[in-house]
Amino acid sequence: MKYKTIKGVQDILPPETFLWQEVEQTAKEIFSLYGFKEIRTPILEFTELFVRSIGETTDIVEKEMYTFQDRAGRSITLRPEGTASVVRAYIQHGLSQLPAPQKFYYIGPMFRYERPQKGRYRQFHQIGVEVFGVDSPDVDAELIDMIRAFLQRIGLDSLSIEINSIGCEQCRPFYRERLIEFLSSGVDTLCNDCQRRYQKNPLRVLDCKVPTCKEFIKDAPRITDFLCDGCKEHFQKFQQRLKALEIQYSINPEMVRGLDYYTRTTFEITSNALGAQNAVAAGGRYDRLVESFGGPPTPAVGFAIGMERLIVLLSELKPPRDKGPMVYFVTLGEEASEFAFKELSHIRSAGFSAEMDFRRSSLKSQMRRADKAGARLVFIVGEDELSKGIVKYRDLREHTEGEIDKQGVLDFLKNFNF
């Protein structure tokens, strides 16, 4: 085969596209109930935007971005995530001047040059949400509530919700020192990856999977014990709200987010049916990012849903099915074919999905194709029928049949109980 998709990207074919449409439509409906409006930002941005927001030393920036020079020599990057672009747009268009909170959602492809595996692709799709201008933990809880509502609506309840607070620029550095202190007592017992993490991002040692490391960090200091008064209160209020909504969650003080810009609240929605990449949705608060981009100090919080992962769960639950046309015309002879061709257009205009068999073949094989296509109703038109001024119909589901006046096709459909 000469041409195929490049590594880590994929075609999405029907009937799976039905599932994608359902997910997107449900997200739009639920999110708008919560006051969110769609924002569409470009897939291309200046590289600098992502380097500054995600963090220079993160893996995403260091080795996973699709970056290239445009024809004028500027460094351009295919977005690896959505938040940076939305923040840029928020500042660029002066949206901070509008009444807070400003609430946005977006749906679209993201790109990261990673080795593909289950639930991880080089082009993947996210539904993301951002709220600007309110620092209250009520918003954080509202977001969790919205995710829950969304997942419930598409039929995925019983996913686990994990939350954490990673503090702010006041308390986190202090905790970081304590943690480094603790780790230094046993660096040489840690795995190779953790030796590296110890140097680069000590917090990451916390969610190492190696048993010996797990054993060692069991006694490590916990971020939640080192939060400053402000962060502590924020985290408690957040939980109070979750309880008020009767949302089941667990605190995971070892949950570390990969992007540098997070502050205070972080959370993940995971499923144990997904393999190693088990996060369906994840997000958190980023109170300093807008300011660091040159905007006014603006607290913000958001999350992203991984669509491919969602689809995996969903298609196990209810395998996607093609929906056939309501009506299928089977014809014999040129005159009948022309009659059907015109009817086809009329009834489609009236809102009925309809097909006809353009191939000149036996009645039997046309019937067979009508069945394969999943049609509900077949109209049979031949010379006999036309000369009598009628068409025959057959209901493929109820196995009933009859005749109707050939002028009355549309009326028949309008009264038909599909």
Next chain:
RNA sequence: GUGAGUGUAGCUCAAUGGUUAGAGCACUGGACUGUGGCUCCAGGGGUUGUGGGUUCGAGUCCCAUCACUCACCCCA
């Protein structure tokens, strides 16, 4: 970037180193000359991922390479 596994028809898979690489499903047609599903019959569809090597002979063994899958790393 690291490791392991797998590459044969559109899909899922067979084929001890030995004839012309098969089956099920799917597709097309027929049995039923104007009636779907069930059944039966027939047909189309393959550079066995690619390139080397070993051998009288390779889908099968060896090497390389590419792709896919899963895991690590990291993350939605």
